[in-house]
Structure formats: C-alpha cells, structure tokens
Amino acid sequence: MENKLFIHNTLSRKKELFEPLNPPLVGMYVCGPTVYGDAHLGHTRPAITFDLIFRYLQHLGYKVRYVRNITDVGHLENDADEGEDKIAKKARLEQLEPMEVVQYFTDRYHANMDQLNTKHPSIEPRASGHIIEQIEMVKKILDAGYAYEKNGSVYFDIEKYSRSHRYGILSGRKIEDLLNYTRQLEGQDEKKSSFDFALWKKATPEHIMKWPSPWSIGYPGWHLECSAMGTKYLGEYFDIHGGGMDLLFPHHESEIAQSVAANGKEPVKYWIHNNMITINGQKMGKSLNNAVSLNELFSGQHDLLEKAYSPMTIRFFILQAHYRSTLDFSNEALQASEKGFGKLMSAMETLEKLKPAAQSTVNIEELEKNCYDAMNDDFNSPVLISHLFEGVRIINSVNDGKESLNEKDLILLKKIFNEFVFDILGLTFEGKSGRQDDLLASLIDSILEIRQEAKANNDYATSDKIRDELNKLKIRVKDTKDGAEWSMED
Ligand code: ZN
Secondary structure, three states: OOOOOEEEEOOOOEEEEOOOOEOOEEEEEEOOOEOOOOOEHHHHHHHHHHHHHHHHHHHOOOEEEEEEOEEOOOOEHHHOOOOOEHHHHHHHHHOOOHHHHHHHHHHHHHHHHHHOOOOOOOEOOEHHHHHHHHHHHHHHHHHOOOEEEEOOEEEEOHHHHHHHOOOOOOOOOOHHHHHHHOOOOOOHHHOOOOOOOEEEEEOOOOOOOOEOOOOOOEEEOHHHHHHHHHHHHHOOOEEEEEEEHHHHHHHHHHHHHHHHHHHOOOOEEEEEEEOOEEEOOEEOOHHHOOOOEHHHHHHOOOOOOOOOOOHHHHHHHHHOOOOOOOEEEOHHHHHHHHHHHHHHHHHHHHHHHOOOOOOOOOOHHHHHHHHHHHHHEOOOHHHHHHHHHHHHHHHHHHHOOOOOOOHHHHHHHHHHHHHHHHHHOOOOOOOHHHHHHHHHHHHHHHHHHHHHHHHHOOOHHHHHHHHHHHHHOOEEEEEEOOEEEEEEOO
16 A cells, blocks of 8 residues: 655755655654653653554554663753753652662653553663763754853853844744843853753763763763764654653754754754643643642542543544644543543454455445555544544444445455554553453353352362362362352462
8 A cells, every 4th residue: 555654844844755865774762751750640741642653554564673771960950051951959858869769760650651552662771871972962063153152051052143143943943032041040140141952061060960071070961961862863854753742942943953963953854742731721740730640540549530540541632632732621521532432442352243245335445545544644543543443333334234344355454453452552452451351351251150060969079179170270169058159369
C-alpha cells in the first residue's frame, strides 16, 4: 500500500509530506520529564502522542531511533535561570541524595509508562551523564562568538545572534515581545540583556549537583542538554523533535539558537508539538490543586475524581483527541471514554468468533483505506477511531446475521483491527490477568468435581492422586461435608 504521510511542522506552520533524511532510518528526539515528582496527567499527552508516532512510523517500515531524555540536573524552578534546581530542592526537603530522588521518580515514571502501554524509547539519556558533551557545546558557542562569560557563568548572546539569525523562528515571537516575556529576576545584572539565557551557571556553595568546567564549578543550563544529547545520538541535523507546546518557547527556540551557533545549522527537519490538557476548562497547576498524578487517576484517590480510571481508559481518552487540539479532562469525558473503549474491546472479542460466509455485504478494503488516510493526515487518531467504530458496527451486524463477510474480508478485518487497535493505537485488553484467574478457578473447580465423582464411586486411588497432584502445584484441598474447598499457597 502506498503511504504518503503528512506531518504538521511547527517550524513551517503547515502540513508537509514526510520525507526522512536517511530512509529507512528516522531520528526522533522528545523532551522527557524532569524527575522530581510523580508523573501527572500533563505527562501523559506527550508520552502517548509520541508513542503513537513511534508506533505508526515503525508500522510503515521505518527504523526509528527514538531518544527521550531524563532531565536530572539544571532545571531550575519556574524554568528560569535563577532559583533552586527542582531535583536538588526535593533532595534537600527529603534529606536524600539528588540521584536517589532521580532514581525513585524515574522508576515510578517507567512503571506508569508501562501501565499506559507506551513503548520504551530506543535511548533514554540523562542530562547528568552528558556534562562533557554540554561543556563542549558551550565552548563551540563561545568560539563562534554567540556567548559570553560573566563571573564564571556563560550566557547565550541573543542580541548578537539576532543580527544574523532569527531568534523566534519557531515560536513566531519577535525580539521586542521577548522583552515583555522575561521577568525581572534576581542576579539578572550578569546578563547583557534580560532575554539572554544561561548555558553554564556557576554554582553557589550550597548547590549540590556541580561539575568542573573551564569557567567555574557549576552546572549546565536547562536548554543545553537536549541540544547536546540530540546531536550526540541523532546527529547535527535529524528528522523529528517533539514535545509539549509549553516547551516551544523558550526551550525549543533556544535549542535551535544553540545548534545554529555551535554547528552552523538548524538541528531539526520536522518540529512536532502536542497541545495541553485542561481540567474542567482550567489550566493544570499545583497552585490550583488540579495536577492529578497518574497513580491518583488509577486509584481514584483525588478530590476531583468521582472514581478510578484504568490506564487504557486514559490512553483511549487521549487518543480520542487529535494531538494538536486542546483536550479537556472531566469525569464525564473519562466515563464516556471508558464506555467507548469497552465497546471497542468487546467487538474485538466478537470478531474472533465470527464465521465467514460465501458473500460479503460490506466493503472492508474501503475501511482499511480510511484508517490509513486518517493516520497519514498528521496522525489523526480521532478520525481513525471513528472508522474503527464503523468496523465495530460491521462486526456486530455480522454477529447478528444482518451483514456477512467472506473469508478474505474477514481475514482483512481481523488484520485491520489487530494492526490499528493493538500495534498503532497501542491499546490492550485490560484485566487479562483477572480473566486468567477466573479461568484457573473454573479449571480447579472442574477437577475437584471429577474427584468428587471418583470418591462417590469408591475410586480412592484417583481421588487421592488428584489431591496429591494439586498439592504439588501448591493448591491445598480441604474436604468438607458438601464436597471440597481449595486454596492457593502464597
Ligand atoms: Zn528538551
């Protein structure tokens, strides 16, 4: 099948035909979490969006190198150049080593991502493991004349850069507007201009995470890690860079400036940004007490939640909106997703039981084409899901005998559902282990019934053998006056 994939590029502000630089290889870099707290609803959108893109590109036959970093140093409070490091602050409050905080929340992040059934990235580099690469990049930017040192800190010189390049090329901001964006901050007098940003910061004596450099004992600026690690693992010019829209400015804008200054070229062909999640129409934020963590969502333990929502409900909820649209979280919306997901999965079970007929009364090839067209149109998952629901309608009609499918069409329909629901949307059956438990319980009950029959026929050899065999499997059998009870040893 001929697939022409169109991707909306934030840089050009339009949909472009996807033509990778070195097919079949595709390099994709996505900004990962700063690991100082549990993943919350806001983390799910980029994780699932870029998982969908990763899965679809792989489905089309590309070999994707997906790099998603872990920010474990240099991300200061309020995303600014002053203030405490987010991880160091958590470590100080909890009396832990910063790397203990990093390990603890990285493990929890991974567990949540597994629950959401997102595929692991190909490489997951940590900022603290790439201090040398970051220092080398600062040196290059200094050598090129786009940065200056002040009191052991190094700042990117936006004014100098703007004489020959456009800082604002990605976000569309103008330098004059930037002056309004930057706030007056303590210690800002080190910078020539308030919108310059730190490439390297000299550490104060109480600062915990610091390294030697040609300028001072200090730590890298937040924007630098992604430029350094992207270059290291994907090259100076690579295919896709993604992240949430909140990272567009100043983070990604500054990444472009750093790469242009250090390597003499823009780093990325296609920039992809997912939109944000709002809660009951409001922006998410700690001060608003509406930043719901994934663990709270899965357990239902938050004032805003009427009940617990399963990981696949959350995944389906996010996929039901196009990644570039806003998505409003509410209990009603999640309950609607839960229902929709249940309908889709029960149709998948029905599909397995359908029998072919001599003739087809519906066009399955058209359904397949519609599914591909949706994904090729900038990964339009809500439109894909609407076509899959047309498939659900067909499955249920065939099951009711109102429509029929010949063998070839039935095989194609199964292929469409397996590929689009499982491989591409990344949905899975939930409670599968629960069903296996149910199955196991009925199996043991049946075996014990046979044992009861044996006993009734005075066939004690068989009855004892069944009990002994079950004991070997650590299933204890206790005879009662009505038959037998069983329990499993831990
Ligand atoms: Zn980044």
